[in-house]
Amino acid sequence: MASDASRSRDEAKHVTETVAAIVAAHRAGTMTPAQTVARSYQRIREHNDPAIFISLRDEKDALAEAERLADPTLPLYGVPVAVKDNIDVAGLPTTAACPAFSYLPEQDSTVVAKLRAAGAVIIGKTNLDQFATGLVGVRSPYGIPRNPVRGDLVPGGSSSGSAVAVSAGLVPLSLGTDTAGSGRVPAMLNNIVGLKPSLGLISTTGVVPACRTLDCVSIFSLTADDALAALAVMSGPDQSDPYSRDRALAPLASFPAKLKLGIPQTGQLKFFGDREAEEAYGEACKRWQALGANLVEFDLAPFYETARLLYEGPWVAERYLVIRDLLASSPEAVHPVTREITVGGSRPTAADTFSALYRLEALRRVAERSLAQLDAIVLPTAPTVYSTADVLANPIELNSRLGTYTNFVNLLDMCGLALPAAMRPDGAPFGITLLARAGRDAELAGIGRVFHADTGLTLGANSLPQPPLTAAPTQAGSDDITIAVVGAHLSGMALNHELTTLDARLLEEAVTAPDYRLYALDTTPPKPGMLRIEAGAGAAIKLELWAMSPAAFGTFVAAIPPPLSIGTIRLADGRQAKGFIVEPAAIQGAKDISAYGGWRAFMAERAKA
Template structure:
């Protein structure tokens, strides 16, 4: 099945399909699906195919994978509209996140529809039309990231970028039976994003599987000086399912389903599934979370939305969707005193919420309390939209990360989903938990109900008492200096590659060694390496014995992780042979042995 990111990359590497063929297939599917409201603009097909054909490095983590981008995120040369034609502009450079996707081998297909200025959870507030929900076509597609979620669910692209300020990366995931990953704030750069609420925005990922979402997140994660809200927060490796998992659930009577018995039953069944998987359920008080959610639209944060479009509101108010205009104009009213009062209350609520997580690994909630038809939402646009945010509006205010997962198909044919929430920085931990739950449901993927792939094994990891070190040259398995690792009881974890940020040089040393130099992001090659785990004491002995011009620095891996590893002093490469094209020391030495 070449539908998931992992399967597409594997097919390209094995040459059973080419990146150009996969990109062409996406365009064919877009034409066949024939819903003009999904994409606001499509990239020229031949340009995209040509870019795919130019890819030459099969080690790239997203080698030839087509991706759709929500149209409030900049893609060079394509208009950014935020679903408002009067606001549109054409950026000359990619957003940071798009640049990182391209460097990882992804091919941008087009810009997707959204609730105008990312204001809404319904997907019906756009002059570009309402994307049809491919799972059940009378339901809203969810918003604001409507086009991105539908494009993934319908099989047009294997993953897509959304944004999430108040649930826009999670509610559409539930309504389209796909995965929605809402990362920790600041983990992905927002440089090149049209803001909704700058202090709360994050770029999110829609995909068919959790592993695909994490693979996409890994190449996008990382601090960025161009975004003042960016944080230097390493993603970390995919975590294994905990042996003693504790999940927080609201106290009896605290959940709200607005009379939707099927949603309530589906949530209860999801909790039973967690218990079958070995989780212990621990009750916590949801009321402080509800109070936080009320701050988002009843408090001064609406002023952030107003700030983005106040000039357009003043000059061309009719250019803005009526519902968006009604919500946003309220942002002109809060005073500075109102803002500080809300910030003080929020800080108190954050402390209360943080205590909830001392008793559990994560909390599990319905992604949304119910589902609504497009007709119902158009008739009652603000109230029903607000209901869909019952379990999402508080998340970014409390600085949590989230993972929305398909949980069931209801008897009425509507999807139901749950969301795992944890404190910021637990993204990989949530993925390790959530992937097991999703696989256990055996639900079909997206609207096409494709079979789930077998769950890949979690790679071996260093323990809490070990340090991971990346080796690229003579310390590789079977090479001249590997014994320096094995005599210190180091153990091999995995083979992987660096990000395309490095060049490799053959140094004039005995025994022969390479030197790996960090260059500008994306301007180098992906270099094969091995990750080894060793005790802290052994790591200290090993590092102390490293002779110049080599030293230990922080290596960025192709999947976004970081590890300590060998780098070379820049002065040492003068006159050294650039062997980056070999992709690694082992290939270079094998070629040299033939001479």
């Protein structure tokens, strides 16, 4: 009899292995989470590159976790995930690619805990440029991951192992970090998507800092839709992270009818003599125009000046702070290039720091004026590509060149989405990055997904075809208010007429985050009460989203009787909506019906009794 692992390998030939396809297969029963996890381990063995992962979970433990998953409504149900080894995973060492720095965390980082709560299964910890200092992926005592797209090229860093793991098909989703471009440059070099979120949107609690004021956790995936789905799960405020921001993630939007994209003024782009990259960027701009975008020139000079502040200014001192004790006690434990860069952080004075902060604030104002009239700007992700041999011979200068279009982004509080754009005639991948003001992450995904689909490029290094592009979900009108209903107001239920008589429109079915308990209240007609509890400690409850005019919403809310009221409901995909919640005092003695997953299932069971 064939093993689960062998069966999963056979079935893998017929699956487009995006996150969305894997979750759909698990829900349909054509694959199980355990089969998918076993497939990842088998592929890691077959790929046979020991430099990708610094540590792997015991396969039996990962399979047991996958087998325990019992809720197919979880947004990442059974999805294998790799995690950059500067992000804590309980029970696996965090090394930051420095054995002398290694420690064993007792608990997951906030972001890993959220992934697990959403149904993801952590596979292992991936290699990186030591202490996340570098864009090349060659500064690690654990080896250099092979670039699976073109073997002589650097894999890109600092999130090298995470990007390679997705491109090679070992996992469909991985976490990196991005301070100066580490979530974007590796995406380009591996022909995958790299999402760099707005600062503070994802908690960095449990992440080894590089520059603490600028760090963010980034996402690698095969499609923009997968990246946004992961972002929705991981985003949200965290009281344990002083840099966390309470920024609600907007829903995925349709491609705008009048898209305005900024491109640099003539002569401002740098390609360092790489004509193929220059031509590929020109072709990408033509593609945007064919999609209906209006390209508007802007001045890139202030952005270049901001980029120079990152390594020529006092922000290097943040990197120095992280490892100064190690540099003092065991300098030989630090990679020579990392040591050379980081030691420079001991020199800036307080006066230097304030001077740089003043200049940065002025540059931010200039950048804001440039961005105010644009939906986004589009730049090459990197100006060129380099071989591993070239980078080892000239490590600092060539690394710096790769950050030409990335180093300024976090200093200016922008979000970014790196997308594959072309395969060059020489076999190297080329990518572009969309950049926008903070908080526009979902808008970039809505724009970028259409561009990526239009390229027709295959996914990663394995020539997987892109899945058909699905339509963006129906959106409420610009003035409408979205309300989540969980009980008697559901379509076809006893009180649904209270919505329809106010001309409310059904938008979609949805599911809450696993943060709630549902109770059957003693009311006429029967109604449930949904109570929010600790994040991840409850159940995911099915509901419907309806759109109402502001006037209708006011009329509707005014008629809601106690113990129900309207609060903010967090959905499984990270969105938020106004919806029904119950006063805690009202659940005393009420039946907990959370296990039904929703009011319809409970009422259907009750009707049979």
